[in-house]
Amino acid sequence: MIEMIIDKLFDRVEHFGNVCIGLDTAPDYIPEAIKAQKENVQDRLFEFNRRIIDATKDIAACYKVQIAYYEAQGLRGLQAYAKTVSYIGDLKIPVIGDVKRGDIAKTAQMYAKAHFSGDFEVDAITVNPYLGIDTLEPYYDYLKKGKAIFVLLKTSNPGSGTVQNILSKDGKTVYETLGERLMEEGQQHMGSYSFSSVCAVVGCTHAQEGERLRQKMPNTFFLIPGYGAQGGKAEDLKGYLTNGNGGIVNSSRGIILAYRRDNPDNLPFDEASRRAAINMRDKIKQAAGRND
Amino acid sequence: MIEMIIDKLFDRVEHFGNVCIGLDTAPDYIPEAIKAQKENVQDRLFEFNRRIIDATKDIAACYKVQIAYYEAQGLRGLQAYAKTVSYIGDLKIPVIGDVKRGDIAKTAQMYAKAHFSGDFEVDAITVNPYLGIDTLEPYYDYLKKGKAIFVLLKTSNPGSGTVQNILSKDGKTVYETLGERLMEEGQQHMGSYSFSSVCAVVGCTHAQEGERLRQKMPNTFFLIPGYGAQGGKAEDLKGYLTNGNGGIVNSSRGIILAYRRDNPDNLPFDEASRRAAINMRDKIKQAAGRND
Numbered sequence: 229m230i231e232m233i234i235d236k237l238f239d240r241v242e243h244f245g246n247v248c249i250g251l252d253t254a255p256d257y258i259p260e261a262i263k264a265q266k267e268n269v270q271d272r273l274f275e276f277n278r279r280i281i282d283a284t285k286d287i288a289a290c291y292k293v294q295i296a297y298y299e300a301q302g303l304r305g306l307q308a309y310a311k312t313v314s315y316i317g318d319l320k321i322p323v324i325g326d327v328k329r330g331d332i333a334k335t336a337q338m339y340a341k342a343h344f345s346g347d348f349e350v351d352a353i354t355v356n357p358y359l360g361i362d363t364l365e366p367y368y369d370y371l372k373k374g375k376a377i378f379v380l381l382k383t384s385n386p387g388s389g390t391v392q393n394i395l396s397k398d399g400k401t402v403y404e405t406l407g408e409r410l411m412e413e414g415q416q417h418m419g420s421y422s423f424s425s426v427c428a429v430v431g432c433t434h435a436q437e438g439e440r441l442r443q444k445m446p447n448t449f450f451l452i453p454g455y456g457a458q459g460g461k462a463e464d465l466k467g468y469l470t471n472g473n474g475g476i477v478n479s480s481r482g483i484i485l486a487y488r489r490d491n492p493d494n495l496p497f498d499e500a501s502r503r504a505a506i507n508m509r510d511k512i513k514q515a516a517g518r519n520d
Numbered sequence: 521m522i523e524m525i526i527d528k529l530f531d532r533v534e535h536f537g538n539v540c541i542g543l544d545t546a547p548d549y550i551p552e553a554i555k556a557q558k559e560n561v562q563d564r565l566f567e568f569n570r571r572i573i574d575a576t577k578d579i580a581a582c583y584k585v586q587i588a589y590y591e592a593q594g595l596r597g598l599q600a601y602a603k604t605v606s607y608i609g610d611l612k613i614p615v616i617g618d619v620k621r622g623d624i625a626k627t628a629q630m631y632a633k634a635h636f637s638g639d640f641e642v643d644a645i646t647v648n649p650y651l652g653i654d655t656l657e658p659y660y661d662y663l664k665k666g667k668a669i670f671v672l673l674k675t676s677n678p679g680s681g682t683v684q685n686i687l688s689k690d691g692k693t694v695y696e697t698l699g700e701r702l703m704e705e706g707q708q709h710m711g712s713y714s715f716s717s718v719c720a721v722v723g724c725t726h727a728q729e730g731e732r733l734r735q736k737m738p739n740t741f742f743l744i745p746g747y748g749a750q751g752g753k754a755e756d757l758k759g760y761l762t763n764g765n766g767g768i769v770n771s772s773r774g775i776i777l778a779y780r781r782d783n784p785d786n787l788p789f790d791e792a793s794r795r796a797a798i799n800m801r802d803k804i805k806q807a808a809g810r811n812d
Contacts, residue, residue, distance in 0.1 A: 362679025387654025
């Protein structure tokens with residue numbers, strides 16, 4: 229039987245909570261201790277990630293690796309990306325490639341191949357829908373093999389409304405119209421817990437919008453960025469979730485840079501990350517009304 | 521003085537015509553002759569591209585390299601991508617990285633760094649605007665240094681309307697609303713020929729829409745995909761252009777696979793590409809009313 233990553237995500241959220249740790253690792257985040265050990269940028273990026281993963285693997289529901297940070301370091305950076313996603317995969321923990329790819333026809337097939345097989349293989353990727361619902365089709369063959377996609381719906385940046393919030397003639401925003409289409413598409417790819425492998429990205433900086441989308445899209449699992457640094461609060465998250473499940477909440481710098489920002493005990497960077505992840509997990513559990 | 525790529529594109533269109541050759545190279549496009557010479561996928565991809573570039577460099581206005589095809593081959597594919605864009609750059613011919621990236625804040629900065637410096641440096645990239653106009657800002661520092669961006673407006677795929685054609689309350693499509701915003705943004709980045717470094721992607725499979733956008737966006741240079749294989753015709757192109765300039769027309773498989781598709785004389789693949797590029801250039805010139 230095929231293991232569906234959407235089921236595994238649901239199970240991990242039940243067991244470990246909603247935290248998705250974002251490994252958006254830039255070379256200037258690396259502490260001196262690692263720089264002294266490792267000479268090359270690719271080794272430094274990977275070693276930093278590896279130690280955070282090892283310190284948080286019983287706290288995080290999953291990891292999200294933001295490919296842009298690695299692409300910015302060229303080929304060597306992408307070596308570190310490949311090594312990081314493969315390390316997480318070997319631990320049997322869900323790993324999302326935050327690649328926000330989006331293209332048409334055969335080109336979309338190429339992106340699907342790039343991120344669901346080979347060097348960069350991950351369990352799920354983020355996808356940009358601007359080019360149309362038909363551009364999602366090349367990913368469906370992989371969903372049948374257990375993979376998942378997170379389609380950008382409503383993002384967490386201040387200017388996200390330029391396109392996403394345009395009001396159509398029938399009084400719906402672009403992201404609502406798109407959400408309805410995604411729900412339909414998702415029906416063909418349902419997991420065991422009534423959540424589909426066609427998932428959505430819904431930022432937690434727009435609490436009312438998130439709550440409305442949750443009501444309209446009961447079978448869509450959410451990746452929720454914007455927590456912490458971008459202003460999203462635990463209190464706002466309850467409405468995005470269903471009995472505390474149905475979504476993962478991403479934090480990147482809030483966790484991986486905790487050693488610089490919130491570290492009165494001067495913990496090593498990986499332990500500081502662990503503490504930040506535990507705090508975040510517990511805050512969300514409490515806000516979601518799950519104090520088990 | 522800074523050389524602006526938008527000016528160089530305009531000059532090259534004046535001199536060489538409107539053809540943009542799309543190097544969307546998949547391993548199964550490579551002829552046996554190259555496979556016999558080169559063992560590794562990265563060497564094969566690069567050698568195929570190199571020979572096409574050498575055979576067409578006095579025909580093409582520019583090249584567009586579709587990164588998805590290389591990403592699909594993992595790290596080795598991206599080596600070939602890096603080598604290809606750098607080879608074109610060394611010839612002083614404009615090269616567009618068709619990467620369709622789009623992300624927010626610091627992540628967008630990382631994509632700008634990834635594609636406007638280092639291993640993957642190109643003269644211009646394609647950018648996805650779904651996340652909002654504010655997500656273009658990180659690219660502007662590079663525009664000041666002469667680079668350009670092509671923002672997806674109206675694409676050439678059959679399903680492009682899902683988001684792009686949603687009609688707003690005030691009777692405009694999403695792509696028209698976005699086009700107006702792009703025009704405004706572009707005013708800060710004008711080149712010497714009244715075309716801005718903030719350019720747009722407008723597919724040639726929607727001739728009336730293209731013509732209307734040209735009228736509304738007189739200062740926006742267009743990258744026009746969809747020619748040939750996707751159904752776009754030379755006759756339809758006149759309306760996208762201004763006195764035959766203001767746009768480049770991309771063809772990928774129509775040129776790089778000409779040796780398989782339209783090769784009665786059994787020319788070597790690079791010569792077949794050259795002939796296809798010349799045909800396309802001349803057809804567009806004629807359709808645009810430029811028979812100089």
